[in-house]
Amino acid sequence: MNELHRRHRAVIPDWVALYYADPLEITHGEGRHVWDAEGRRYLDFFGGILTTMTAHALPEVTKAVSEQAGRIVHSSTLYLNRPMVELAEKVAELSGIPDARVFFTTSGTEANDTALLLATGYRRSNQILAMRNSYHGRSFGAVGITGNRGWSPTSLSPLQTLYVHGGVRSRGPYAHLSDAAFTAACVADLEDVLGQTRGGVAALIAEPVQGVGGFTAPPDGLFAAFREVLDRHGILWITDEVQTGWGRTGDHFWGWQAHAASGPPDILTFAKGIGNGMSIGGVVARAEIMNCLDSNSISTFGGSPVTMAAGLANLGYLLDHDLQANAKRIGEQLITRLRTGLADLPGVREVRGRGLMVGIELVRPGTDAADPDAASAALEAAREGGLLIGKGGGHNTSVLRIAPPLSLTEAEAEEGAEILVRALRDG
Known part of the structure; x- marks a missing residue:
């Protein structure tokens, strides 16, 4: 050693x-x-x-970080922050969510926790639908919606989580089915789960491609089919784009766009790649959802001028090239x-x-x-x-x-x- x-x-x-x-x-x-x-x-x-x-x-990112650090490293969200506003404007536009608001965090875990806070507050329910084999972070709340036992160290949770099929195409009871039949079976499973719940479910949270779960994905259109069911019940759709965002899947800028017949999600979370190594996470939601909280909040480190400068330079490079x-x-x-x-x-x-x-x-x-x-x-x-x-x-x-x-x-x-x-x- x-x-x-x-x-x-x-x-x-x-x-x-x-x-x-x-x-x-x-x-x-x-x-x-x-x-x-x-x-x-x-x-x-x-x-x-x-x-x-x-x-x-990447020279563009290191230069932006160095120049911003030479001006000011930290201020918190209690003050106006030009790099944060500029990056929020770009992310809101790219998200596809109408009338979008953006809240920056320091990680994907924190972004998903914030999405859960918004969804449960907006819907006045602590019931969450999540996918089997999923991973959403290491916090107490995120562990409570993680369907991968290798990354779930406790069964205790502030949430009542209901797990549904669909994240893994080539294993499980529906693996032998065609894509259309697989999707229909997963929708039927979702309907069955909702039929067993008491009260309203707040949201479904799902990775378009499961990351820690082994880069598994459902057939294109599955979440569009889910969305028809969710909309009938008033349930929000949270897309966890921490690993799938920013064009990594090639076919789409966001993973949710493989299911675009459903339109944009209600809430989108992101992190990882946008900072190119700097600690950036965030949540995008339409204004009525983002503004549903009835108490004050801040972020000490989310939206840091230095990380926002890195995000702006990195996103600019990605789009320009x-x-x-x-x-x-x-x-x-x-x-x-x-x-x-x-x-x-x-x-x-x-x-x-x-x-x-x-x-x-x-x-x-x-x-x-x-x-x-x-x-x-x-x-x-x-x-x-x-x-x-x-x-x-x-x-x-x-x-x-x-x-x-x-x-x-x-x-x-x-x-x-x-x-x-x-x-x-x-x-």
Whole structure:
């Protein structure tokens, strides 16, 4: 055990996960690459958990942060804040939500907690619909709506949570159905759950693509079908775009747009990529919902001038360089290359994904049983080959998660795929 690892274990909680048998200290990065404390370079296909969205050390972002820090670092929401207003204007317009209001937080967890506060306050109900296999954060409220047992350390909750089918297409009782029949079955399940409730449910919260759950997604249009049911009951729809937002899926700027027949959600949460590593989260909702709270509130750190400057520069770069289109083009190349390279491996159950959000589900050969040991071995082998990836999944963490910065090049996609295919084949 190296010295920093020993010190980490002496002061950091045991439940703070570390990757690798010999944990990695990342000292600096540039573009799609990072370096460790020993000077070794890695191609980064996880981006600090989908957070380094554009590139490491992006000059436009570092310049904006430096210039803003030279003026003022902090003021709180008690004072007018020009960068916060400017970023809020851009996010409101991009969200698709009419008459939108934006509240900034410091994380996706806090954003989802705020969305729950708004929904339960607006509807005067603490009943929440959530998806099985979901993940929405580590706070007490967010854990209470997380349907992935590996990330749910307590059953206690301020909410009454009702879990419905639909987040995982290729597992569960409806996996054998066609997309249309799958959607119909999930809608019927939703109707059945609502028939067992007392009083009004506040909201459905759902990730368009489940992140920690292993990059699983329902058929396009499922949430539009859900929305027809929700609207009849007056139930709000919260879309958790913490991992799917800002064009990562390639086909759409937001994940909810794959279900666009329903129109925009009532509430949208975001975080991670918008700050390119700076701590930004937030909530967008139409004014009548956002303004429903009848007491004062502030955010000490949400909307910090420095993080807002970073968000403005990062979002500007993403839009100016059409990184959504790049995510679609390079993502299709990467998925095709992985599917081709892994097609005959009995331990690979599925290569799935959209844009630069790709999952490889591993199972014990000849079975449908998850193989977390194989996932851990693949993580180690990829690192040895010079590639950093993530892992997740609702079935014992057996899905490799691939989510590089959206500026990934064709050559880098090919290099990363080659390393990953070799890691899985040699394992």
